[in-house]
Amino acid sequence: xxxxxxxxxxxxxxxxxxxxxxxxxxxxxxxxxxxxxxxxxxxxxxxxxxxxxxxxxxxxxxxxxxxxxxxxxxxxxxxxxxxxxxxxxxxxxxxxxxxxxxxxxxxxxxxxxxxxxxxxxxxxxxxxxxxxxxxxxxxxxxxxxxxxxxxxxxxxxxxxxxxxxxxxxxxxxxxxxxxxxxxxxxxxxxxxxxxxxxxxxxxxxxxxxxxxxxxxxxxxxxxxxxxxxxxxxxxxxxxxxxxxxxxxxxxxxxxxxxxxxxxxxxxxxxxxxxxxxxxxxxxxxxxxxxxxxxxxxxxxxxxxxxxxxxxxxxxxxxxxxxxxxxxxxxxxxxxxxxxxxxxxxxxxxxxxxxxxxxxxxxxxxxxxxxxxxxxxxxxxxxxxxxxxxxxxxxxxxxxxxxxxxxxxxxxxxxxxxxxxxxxxxxxxxxxxxxxxxxxxxxxxxxxxxxxxxxxxxxxxxxxxxxxxxxxxxxxxxxxxxxxxxxxxxxxxxxxxxxxxxxxxxxxxxxxxxxxxxxxxxxxxxxxxxxxxxxxxxxx
Amino acid sequence: xxxxxxxxxxxxxxxxxxxxxxxxxxxxxxxxxxxxxxxxxxxxxxxxxxxxxxxxxxxxxxxxxxxxxxxxxxxxxxxxxxxxxxxxxxxxxxxxxxxxxxxxxxxxxxxxxxxxxxxxxxxxxxxxxxxxxxxxxxxxxxxxxxxxxxxxxxxxxxxxxxxxxxxxxxxxxxxxxxxxxxxxxxxxxxxxxxxxxxxxxxxxxxxxxxxxxxxxxxxxxxxxxxxxxxxxxxxxxxxxxxxxxxxxxxxxxxxxxxxxxxxxxxxxxxxxxxxxxxxxxxxxxxxxxxxxxxxxxxxxxxxxxxxxxxxxxxxxxxxx
Numbered sequence: 080x081x082x083x084x085x086x087x088x089x090x091x092x093x094x095x096x097x098x099x100x101x102x103x104x105x106x107x108x109x110x111x112x113x114x115x116x117x118x119x120x121x122x123x124x125x126x127x128x129x130x131x132x133x134x135x136x137x138x139x140x141x142x143x144x145x146x147x148x149x150x151x152x153x154x155x156x157x158x159x160x161x162x163x164x165x166x167x168x169x170x171x172x173x174x175x176x177x178x179x180x181x182x183x184x185x186x187x188x189x190x191x192x193x194x195x196x197x198x199x200x201x202x203x204x205x206x207x208x209x210x211x212x213x214x215x216x217x218x219x220x221x222x223x224x225x226x227x228x229x230x231x232x233x234x235x236x237x238x239x240x241x242x243x244x245x246x247x248x249x250x251x252x253x254x255x256x257x258x259x260x261x262x263x264x265x266x267x268x269x270x271x272x273x274x275x276x277x278x279x280x281x282x283x284x285x286x287x288x289x290x291x292x293x294x295x296x297x298x299x300x301x302x303x304x305x306x307x308x309x310x311x312x313x314x315x316x317x318x319x320x321x322x323x324x325x326x327x328x329x330x331x332x333x334x335x336x337x338x339x340x341x342x343x344x345x346x347x348x349x350x351x352x353x354x355x356x357x358x359x360x361x362x363x364x365x366x367x368x369x370x371x372x373x374x375x376x377x378x379x380x381x382x383x384x385x386x387x388x389x390x391x392x393x394x395x396x397x398x399x400x401x402x403x404x405x406x407x408x409x410x411x412x413x414x415x416x417x418x419x420x421x422x423x424x425x426x427x428x429x430x431x432x433x434x435x436x437x438x439x440x441x442x443x444x445x446x447x448x449x450x451x452x453x454x455x456x457x458x459x460x461x462x463x464x465x466x467x468x469x470x471x472x473x474x475x476x477x478x479x480x481x482x483x484x485x486x487x488x489x490x491x492x493x494x495x496x497x498x499x500x501x502x503x504x505x506x507x508x509x510x511x512x513x514x515x516x517x518x519x520x521x522x523x524x525x526x527x528x529x530x531x532x533x534x535x536x537x538x539x540x541x542x543x544x545x546x547x548x549x550x551x552x553x554x555x556x557x558x559x560x561x562x563x564x565x566x567x568x569x570x571x572x573x574x575x576x577x578x579x580x581x582x583x584x585x586x587x588x589x590x591x592x593x594x595x596x597x598x599x600x601x602x603x604x605x606x607x608x609x610x611x612x613x614x615x616x617x618x
Numbered sequence: 619x620x621x622x623x624x625x626x627x628x629x630x631x632x633x634x635x636x637x638x639x640x641x642x643x644x645x646x647x648x649x650x651x652x653x654x655x656x657x658x659x660x661x662x663x664x665x666x667x668x669x670x671x672x673x674x675x676x677x678x679x680x681x682x683x684x685x686x687x688x689x690x691x692x693x694x695x696x697x698x699x700x701x702x703x704x705x706x707x708x709x710x711x712x713x714x715x716x717x718x719x720x721x722x723x724x725x726x727x728x729x730x731x732x733x734x735x736x737x738x739x740x741x742x743x744x745x746x747x748x749x750x751x752x753x754x755x756x757x758x759x760x761x762x763x764x765x766x767x768x769x770x771x772x773x774x775x776x777x778x779x780x781x782x783x784x785x786x787x788x789x790x791x792x793x794x795x796x797x798x799x800x801x802x803x804x805x806x807x808x809x810x811x812x813x814x815x816x817x818x819x820x821x822x823x824x825x826x827x828x829x830x831x832x833x834x835x836x837x838x839x840x841x842x843x844x845x846x847x848x849x850x851x852x853x854x855x856x857x858x859x860x861x862x863x864x865x866x867x868x869x870x871x872x873x874x875x876x877x878x879x880x881x882x883x884x885x886x887x888x889x890x891x892x893x894x895x896x897x898x899x900x901x902x903x904x905x906x907x908x909x910x911x912x913x914x915x916x917x918x919x920x921x922x923x924x925x926x927x928x929x930x931x932x933x934x935x936x937x938x
Contacts, residue, residue, distance in 0.1 A: 129889070137758065139728065281751070282739075285732070434728045438735075438753040445681070445749040445889070452887030460881035467874050473629035503890050504818060507882055511825070511897070514875040515832075518867075521874075522836065525867045528631065551839045554784060555832040561776045562828035566821055569769035574821045581825070606621035617626040 081601040101492035127502035132443035133276035138433040164194045177228040185223030241430040251426035292423035295336035305329035323390040324411035342367025346424035348417035357417045359408045368404025376400040453506035474617035478599040479520035486591035502576030512584025519592035522548040537614045633866035642858040645914035659806020671816030676723035676759035681750040689717045712888040728755035766820040788919040792912035818893040826900030833908035
């Protein structure tokens with residue numbers, strides 16, 4: 080037990096050295112480390128948002144809205160495909176989450192079913208193959224009706240793709256807040272987590288992501304006003320939109336836009352050359368420019384509406400065909416709001432509104448305070464452990480302290496190397512890890528004392544101490560590991576940090592407090608002068 | 619070489635090893651006391667309830683620091699009281715320049731919480747910098763509550779499964795009662811003093827579980843060893859012997875952990891004071907439960923006495 084082969088000693092020493100090399104950058108300032116030669120590790124530990132300051136925002140997508148949008152789009156597709164196939168229908172309505180078509184002639188049923196089934200899209204991926212369809216199309220209970228129902232799988236796929244495009248859009252939008260290592264990731268099914276280190280003020284961030292910013296261009300009903308439509312009936316395909324800003328009244332607009340928001344290629348804040356008002360200058364892509372050109376050419380003299388997030392910004396009259404594909408939007412904007420809106424429009428619309436369901440922001444001053452508080456507490460706690468250990472175990476206590484030092488260095492090194500994040504609870508975990516690591520030595524040394532009291536020779540007492548105590552150490556560490564795993568699984572941010580620190584601490588403590596300490600003791604034994612009476616164990 | 623430089627000196631063996639404290643004599647009393655503590659904790663939980671933090675209750679918390687060095691709590695109270703946001707709590711926090719504002723969860727879902735936060739920030743105006751903002755909407759807070767409970771239950775179950783695998787079912791039964799005791803009594807103390815109960819408290823509870831079972835495992839290991847050594851010894855006497863033999867370790871490790879936690883509690887800063895406090899309470903309760911609950915329960919449940927190699931083979935993979 081106390082004999083170490085050359086190879087083993089070499090491995091232990093190399094492990095300790097590697098630990099020092101990897102842990103070292105953490106003890107120097109960032110700019111000092113940056114000047115080091117590139118062959119030494121220069122990576123420093125990531126600090127959590129609670130230590131370096133920053134914002135953590137959890138956003139939720141509106142699943143209902145995604146579903147509603149899908150069904151609305153589906154209605155347009157159904158209308159188009161039935162018209163194209165020249166199948167007459169007398170009704171097309173949304174009932175709850177499904178769409179019902181009432182055919183004019185029930186005998187068209189088979190042709191209609193055939194036509195509508197073309198709308199079905201398989202869901203799946205290239206590797207696993209298709210796993211179902213996004214739509215369920217079936218005959219209704221009444222003759223001549225067909226029901227189209229989105230499947231759960233289809234919904235899941237929609238939410239996935241909405242999440243992916245939301246993440247892209249959010250990323251593009253917040254890149255405008257400055258160069259920083261912000262991260263936007265999906266969490267769970269319908270949530271998006273933004274982490275923005277170093278951000279002091281979240282109000283601009285919240286405004287940027289707070290609007291879907293869907294800009295569309297719509298036809299205004301040529302003869303009926305919104306007021307008339309409210310009294311009688313809204314013509315099919317049209318919808319009443321409220322005005323905002325300069326436009327106070329309501330508008331009756333065709334629901335399907337002339338040019339959808341996706342066709343917007345660029346948007347910049349600017350000023351109107353005539354009155355100096357803040358405006359947005361926009362440009363369409365080719366397809367948008369073509370559609371817009373064709374529409375304005377045919378509708379000179381009529382008004383059209385510019386709609387942002389279902390609110391009419393302005394409804395100017397088309398004075399001449401707009402063929403260049405660019406234009407200007409006014410809407411009683413402030414300079415600040417045009418700047419933001421331009422960013423939002425350039426970044427693209429969000430597929431659905433995002434609601435902030437959780438926010439945790441830590442200012443940089445609090446973060447710095449926490450770091451220094453953690454350091455103070457760590458140093459004082461560390462000194463307490465060192466004093467207690469040496470008082471209790473004398474020379475062997477010094478060996479235990481060396482083991483603790485190795486434990487601490489290796490924990491820091493591993494955390495740095497795997498790029499895990501140090502949080503404030505993580506610092507507590509580090510300090511607590513030291514207390515737990517010392518438990519291993521306490522178990523061993525108490526056992527050695529016990530064996531000595533039982534009358535064993537010094538060497539066999541040391542041997543038995545390590546051997547017997549090891550089983551207990553392994554058992555107790557494994558149970559703590561279990562708790563750490565569960566914490567990691569439960570964890571959000573800081574608590575995960577605690578769990579990671581605890582786990583790494585457990586793994587390194589067995590090496591440091593058992594193997595390293597045993598090696599030190601074996602060296603100590605060799606260094607004892609021979610033949611000067613019986614060996615005294617300083618424990 | 620280097621080893622010669624290190625002086626040889628013995629540590630202070632503070633513990634009187636011939637002392638045999640009659641723990642088992644008081645096992646009825648200890649268990650009765652623990653049962654009373656558990657029942658009292660449950661009663662407190664159901665009558666007085668817990669002072670849930672933002673994590674579990676929803677709502678917002680803002681920590682502000684006055685730029686001129688002194689925060690005027692009463693002026694803030696006046697300003698924020700007029701907003702009509704229901705319960706708004708304002709308290710001094712840490713130094714004289716810091717205040718903590720808590721806004722209860724607003725009706726109207728997630729967006730309403732952000733609106734309330736905006737109103738408060740506007741009403742506070744300049745003169746304060748935001749040190750920390752936490753807003754938890756109703757959906758997230760209820761999820762956090764559920765995962766918190768699941769995590770603690772899973773923690774107990776996983777530990778018990780491990781103890782069962784390594785020892786015998788009686789040991790696992792002792793561990794589960796001891797762990798449940800630790801969690802319940804800690805929760806009871808939180809309810810009694812109305813300390814804030816949040817996500818970090820749950821993390822602390824899980825760590826306490828780990829620490830407590832650590833102690834239980836150490837004692838159990840010794841019990842198993844003594845069961846092999848002293849085949850004819852009276853069980854209660856054997857349990858008492860095992861507790862006493864491991865007592866020096868239990869105390870030394872406990873003192874070290876407490877020393878570290880006190881340092882963290884005093885110097886570790888306001889933000890994790892709660893967490894450190896929970897751990898401190900838990901380490902004490904956890905040490906108590908290993909000695910006075912887990913081991914004595916074995917005396918009641920009885921335990922397999924034949925731990926010879928033939929009997930053990932095929933059962934637990936114990937090698938000790």
